[in-house]
Amino acid sequence: MASEQRSPTALPALGKSAQNVLNQMDALRTEDVRWREGRAFSLAYFAGSEVQTLAEDAYKRCAGDNALNTAAFPSLRRMQSDVLDYASIWLGAKEGSAGYFTSGGTESILMALKASRDQFAQDRGVSRPNVVMPTSAHAAFAKAGAYFGIEIRRTPVKSDWRADVDAMGEAIDENTIMVACSAPHYPQGVIDDVPAVAALAQRFGINCHVDACMGGVSLAYLERLGRKLPAWNFSVPGVTSMSVDLHKFGYTSKGASVIMYADKRTRSFQGFITDDWLGGMYASSGMLGTKSGGPIAAAWAVMNHLGDNGYEALTQRALNATTRLAQHLRQHPSLQLRAEPDALLLSFGAKDPQQLNVFAIADLLWTKGWYVDRQTPPDSLHCTVNAVHDQVIDLFLSDLDWAAETALQSGTTGDVGQYGTMQ
Ligand SMILES: Cc1ncc(COP(=O)(O)O)c(C=O)c1O
Numbered sequence: 001m002a003s004e005q006r007s008p009t010a011l012p013a014l015g016k017s018a019q020n021v022l023n024q025m026d027a028l029r030t031e032d033v034r035w036r037e038g039r040a041f042s043l044a045y046f047a048g049s050e051v052q053t054l055a056e057d058a059y060k061r062c063a064g065d066n067a068l069n070t071a072a073f074p075s076l077r078r079m080q081s082d083v084l085d086y087a088s089i090w091l092g093a094k095e096g097s098a099g100y101f102t103s104g105g106t107e108s109i110l111m112a113l114k115a116s117r118d119q120f121a122q123d124r125g126v127s128r129p130n131v132v133m134p135t136s137a138h139a140a141f142a143k144a145g146a147y148f149g150i151e152i153r154r155t156p157v158k159s160d161w162r163a164d165v166d167a168m169g170e171a172i173d174e175n176t177i178m179v180a181c182s183a184p185h186y187p188q189g190v191i192d193d194v195p196a197v198a199a200l201a202q203r204f205g206i207n208c209h210v211d212a213c214m215g216g217v218s219l220a221y222l223e224r225l226g227r228k229l230p231a232w233n234f235s236v237p238g239v240t241s242m243s244v245d246l247h248k249f250g251y252t253s254k255g256a257s258v259i260m261y262a263d264k265r266t267r268s269f270q271g272f273i274t275d276d277w278l279g280g281m282y283a284s285s286g287m288l289g290t291k292s293g294g295p296i297a298a299a300w301a302v303m304n305h306l307g308d309n310g311y312e313a314l315t316q317r318a319l320n321a322t323t324r325l326a327q328h329l330r331q332h333p334s335l336q337l338r339a340e341p342d343a344l345l346l347s348f349g350a351k352d353p354q355q356l357n358v359f360a361i362a363d364l365l366w367t368k369g370w371y372v373d374r375q376t377p378p379d380s381l382h383c384t385v386n387a388v389h390d391q392v393i394d395l396f397l398s399d400l401d402w403a404a405e406t407a408l409q410s411g412t413t414g415d416v417g418q419y420g421t422m423q
Pocket residue numbers: 104105106107138140182184185186211212213214245257
């Protein structure tokens with residue numbers, strides 16, 4: 001495909017008024033998905049205008065503050081530490097555990113693998129490390145492997161989409177530093193057998209990361225709402241680190257996640273320190289240097305505002321919508337659920353992929369303002385359901401039926417799309 005030619009936009013010679021700039025920005029944003037109205041089943045989460053306004057106000061207050069050096073910003077040190085304490089309760093972290101606030105799930109995962117790489121290089125002299133995980137584990141693990149020179153060994157999932165723990169065991173060798181699994185994983189929304197994966201780690205004396213970027217908040221509250229779940233967090237012996245995203249089901253502004261370690265020693269391998277330059281001692285905990293106070297302040301404010309009761313209510317609303325969607329798909333004439341959802345996300349495909357192309361459904365839904373994720377293999381659509389969907393799920397289901405029927409009748413093929421883009 002010929003690349004699109006675009007002449008560079010010049011910086012205005014004369015600055016424009018603030019109002020003018022904001023008007024221009026609003027005009028640019030008219031095509032964006034209306035996630036505050038529940039139109040996005042991916043990428044964005046909405047807990048209502050009050051929570052959103054609080055997050056934005058808190059963000060605004062601290063957006064220019066810099067957590068690179070909390071000696072100058074003790075407020076950010078305190079807020080980060082509070083947020084880590086709150087998250088550690090959700091994760092069932094025990095005495096002695098320690099974490100860091102990061103910019104997102106990807107950074108949390110990158111840091112977990114980097115810390116393990118450096119730990120095993122020091123302790124056991126492993127110079128060609130590998131990490132074993134099922135094909136369902138998030139793409140961020142592959143990114144960590146590419147960034148940090150770690151081989152990512154993918155093993156198949158079973159027919160229930162959960163990790164094949166025997167296959168993981170067979171893939172482990174003397175250079176394996178970690179096994180990883182998810183609670184739940186992104187593609188089909190099911191929780192891996194964390195106790196079995198962690199037991200493998202114990203058997204081989206290696207680390208075990210549980211990726212709870214999606215589930216770290218919602219599973220904690222689903223359990224409080226009475227849902228019986230398999231063990232998924234630090235309550236499982238052998239789990240050495242976990243990731244949980246606050247900018248997903250924590251309903252705070254983007255740029256907020258937590259990486260938590262079972263002990264301070266493993267965490268100590270995450271950071272970076274140098275004084276080999278002319279600027280003095282430089283230490284940083286993660287990928288970032290300058291670290292905006294905005295996401296930290298927004299997370300702290302939203303978590304304190306919502307409290308346990310607020311998160312429980314939001315989880316109930318998201319669960320209502322997930323249950324409606326799953327029930328609808330179970331009875332659908334042309335669509336099928338890939339797996340019974342363990343949490344608040346699911347995927348579905350065509351009963352007969354020769355007759356019905358699911359990406360055509362996604363294209364049609366977008367014409368009505370709905371954004372769903374597209375994934376392969378197999379060709380599927382994916383919905384991450386949050387509290388806002390409780391208000392719109394019936395409308396979505398009727399548009400989904402219309403789109404499925406229209407795609408079936410027309411026999412068109414839609415765009416396979418991408419999970420993430422490079423622009
Ligand atoms: C299970 C899981 N892990 C990791 C990530 C990566 O998170 P982020 O996009 O915040 O970097 C996601 C994102 O959806 C996810 O679903």
